[in-house]
Amino acid sequence: MLNLIxxxxxxxxxxxxxxxxxxxxxxxxxxxxxxxxxxxxxxxVKFQITxxxxxxxxxxxxxxxxxxxxxWPTGPVRVFVGFPAGSSPDTLAxxxxxxxxQRLGQPVVIENRPGAGGVIGVQQMLVSAxxxxxxxxxxxxxxxxxxxxxxxxxxxxxxxxxPVTLIATSPLVLAVSADSDINDLEGxxxxxxxxDEAIAYGSVGQGSGAHLTAELFAxxxxxxxxxxxxxxxxxxxxxxxxxxxxxxxxAPSAALPFVEAGTMRMLGITSAxxxxxxxxxxxxxxxxxxxxxxxxxxxxxFIAPAGTDNAVxxxxxxxxxxILADPAVQEQLVAxxxxxxxxxxxxxxxxxxxxxxxxxxxxxxxxxx
Numbered sequence: 001m002l003n004l005i006x007x008x009x010x011x012x013x014x015x016x017x018x019x020x021x022x023x024x025x026x027x028x029x030x031x032x033x034x035x036x037x038x039x040x041x042x043x044x045v046k047f048q049i050t051x052x053x054x055x056x057x058x059x060x061x062x063x064x065x066x067x068x069x070x071x072w073p074t075g076p077v078r079v080f081v082g083f084p085a086g087s088s089p090d091t092l093a094x095x096x097x098x099x100x101x102q103r104l105g106q107p108v109v110i111e112n113r114p115g116a117g118g119v120i121g122v123q124q125m126l127v128s129a130x131x132x133x134x135x136x137x138x139x140x141x142x143x144x145x146x147x148x149x150x151x152x153x154x155x156x157x158x159x160x161x162x163p164v165t166l167i168a169t170s171p172l173v174l175a176v177s178a179d180s181d182i183n184d185l186e187g188x189x190x191x192x193x194x195x196d197e198a199i200a201y202g203s204v205g206q207g208s209g210a211h212l213t214a215e216l217f218a219x220x221x222x223x224x225x226x227x228x229x230x231x232x233x234x235x236x237x238x239x240x241x242x243x244x245x246x247x248x249x250x251a252p253s254a255a256l257p258f259v260e261a262g263t264m265r266m267l268g269i270t271s272a273x274x275x276x277x278x279x280x281x282x283x284x285x286x287x288x289x290x291x292x293x294x295x296x297x298x299x300x301x302f303i304a305p306a307g308t309d310n311a312v313x314x315x316x317x318x319x320x321x322x323i324l325a326d327p328a329v330q331e332q333l334v335a336x337x338x339x340x341x342x343x344x345x346x347x348x349x350x351x352x353x354x355x356x357x358x359x360x361x362x363x364x365x366x367x368x369x
Contacts, residue, residue, distance in 0.1 A: 072312050073133055076107040079302075080128070080136040082121020084114045088251075088336055092300055093137040095332050096167060099323045100316075118142040119153050122303075126155055129305035132312065137167065140299045141209065144355040148363045149207045157356075163348035164302040165317045167324065168338035171271035171297050172213050172249040173281055175258075177240050178265050180247075185268045186288040188247070189221045197226035202236040202248040205229050210236075210249045212362050213270055213296040217249070219365065220290055240264065251298075252278045253337040270296040276334045300338065301348055313345055 079097055083089040093110055101108040113124040118138050125136035143161070146153050155161070174188065182188045192199040203210035206229050218225050228245050230236050233254035239245045241263055252275065258264035268284040269275055272295045285294040302320060304313055323329055324340040333340055343351075 072309070072315065073104055073106045075131075075133055076109055077101075077104065077133045077135065078109050078111055078128065080111045080113055080121045080125040080134070082113055082115065082118030082136075082138055082142065085110075085112050087114075088338075089118070089137065089139055089300060091336050092168060092333065092338055095329060096137070096302070096320060096323055099326075099329065100319060103319050103323070116150070117146060119146050119150065122161070123154050125303070126160055126305055129307075132309060134305060135164070135308075135316070136303050138301060138303060140301070140352075140355060143301070143303075143352050145207070145212070145359045145363065147356075148360055157352065160306050162304040162306050162308050162313060163345045163352065164304050164313050165320050165345065166341050166343045166348045166351060167300045167302055167320065168333050169271065169297045169299045169341045170251060170338050171269050171275050172210060173252050173255050173266045173270070173278060174217070174247060174249055174268045174284070175237075175240065175255040175264050175266050176247045177243070178263050179243075180265065182246075182267070183265070184288075185282065185284065185290075188267055189223060189288050191246075192218070192221065192223035192225055196224045199223075199247060200226040200228055200245045202228045202230050202239055202245045204233055204236065204250075205231060207363070207366075209296075209298050212359055212366070213249045215366055216296055216358075216362050217270075217284070217290075217294075219362070220294060221288075237264070251337050252281075270294070271339075272297075276330075276339055277337060299341070299351070317345060 077100075079093060081090050081093045090110070090112060097108040097110060111124065111128075113121045115121075119142045121136055122138055122142045125134060128134045142153070143157050147157065174185070176182050176188070182191055188199070201214050203214060205211065206227075208229075211227060211229065214225065214227065228239070230239065233248075233250050236245075236248040236250060237254060237258060240248055241258070247267075249270070252266075252269070255264055255266055256278065259266055266278065266281045268287060269278060269281040270284055272283070272285060272293075274283065275281070284290050286292040302316065304316075321342040324342045330340050
């Protein structure tokens with residue numbers, strides 16, 4: 001290795017810049033540049049460099065990635081889930097994160113923090129933020145209705161959360177007993193319209209997705225129904241089969257075993273398109289006088305704390321989209337009642353805004369009753 005000094009003519013100034021050049025490289029250099037450099041340890045090499053050339057070089061150096069900069073992620077990734085292990089949202093999250101860990105080359109650790117309908121999970125994600133490796137999966141409630149249903153969630157969705165992607169959706173079905181005289185959606189609306197609270201329906205609790213969906217349906221259909229809250233779909237289905245209530249909006253997976261056994265009937269589904277788990281159930285949208293755009297779906301999304309690097313968000317969005325495009329993953333999701341529904345961060349942001357507005361109107365009507 002030789003020590004050279006490059007003398008750069010910068011307009012009228014001469015800059016002396018030390019260089020270290022390997023001896024073998026000298027063979028390819030013009031002798032006029034070297035002035036016998038093969039025989040001495042130090043010499044001067046003169047180049048004419050214009051101002052434009054110097055600036056172009058500076059820009060190129062600035063644009064180049066820093067040497068040794070580590071690609072994200074540089075360590076384990078944590079994903080907070082606001083429901084207990086073994087629950088449907090937890091199982092969905094694990095289907096995605098198992099694949100994500102393989103793609104990222106780092107462990108992806110599920111942190112279950114159940115409580116308050118998923119709000120606790122979002123809170124814990126935000127409290128633990130700051131390392132660029134902390135995220136969450138959540139159902140729609142903590143991002144759309146909880147702010148209206150609780151005194152305080154401790155966070156502002158728009159200011160504190162960065163959407164990454166919608167993962168999957170899950171509609172509800174309107175189900176009645178197979179012994180009921182009601183055979184279709186039109187007949188159900190006619191029965192409900194026979195008088196105030198002529199139909200009693202069950203849900204999994206005041207303010208639950210099933211409750212708000214039934215109230216949205218009643219408003220759009222122009223009927224009034226009696227709400228009977230329970231704590232689980234098992235209690236709802238038992239009460240329907242026992243004749244204590246007439247109907248209920250519920251997850252398809254809650255109704256299907258009874259439909260297959262011949263003891264329950266599904267009259268309609270709340271998704272905008274046919275649902276893979278119950279493809280033969282008619283859409284409520286555009287049926288029996290209901291609006292063509294009627295839609296009431298539960299959904300699950302991947303989110304990040306506000307301030308997360310946009311490049312990381314885009315990377316996660318792309319990775320999850322590829323995971324959800326895998327037919328094997330789609331089958332796993334359908335088996336637990338979810339249908340893959342990837343999209344851009346902006347798509348999720350718009351979905352949050354739209355559903356917040358829609359469910360806000362429903363909540364206002366319910367609270368005014």
